[in-house]
Amino acid sequence: MSDGATASDSPFIKGRNARLYGKQRESCPYAEGSEDRAAWIQAFDEAADDRPETETGTIDPQAAAKP
Numbered sequence: 001m002s003d004g005a006t007a008s009d010s011p012f013i014k015g016r017n018a019r020l021y022g023k024q025r026e027s028c029p030y031a032e033g034s035e036d037r038a039a040w041i042q043a044f045d046e047a048a049d050d051r052p053e054t055e056t057g058t059i060d061p062q063a064a065a066k067p
Contacts, residue, residue, distance in 0.1 A: 011036040015043030 008014075011030060018027060018040070025044055030037035 011039040012043040015040035016047045019044045019047035 008017075015028070025041070028037055028040045028044070030040055
């Protein structure tokens with residue numbers, strides 16, 4: 001990420017948000033073969049997963065269990 005960028009600027013977060021907001025997988029704005037595209041597609045696909053976050057590895061189960 002560049003200076004001043006936030007987590008929401010990352011291709012991964014953008015891919016997840018695209019799925020959650022009903023966009024199509026083909027709407028990925030990143031070039032074929034790029035690392036950004038791979039991250040966007042991965043997040044887009046994972047957002048469709050019905051498993052709880054603790055099973056997909058998107059949250060730390062030990063951190064979630066702390067009071």
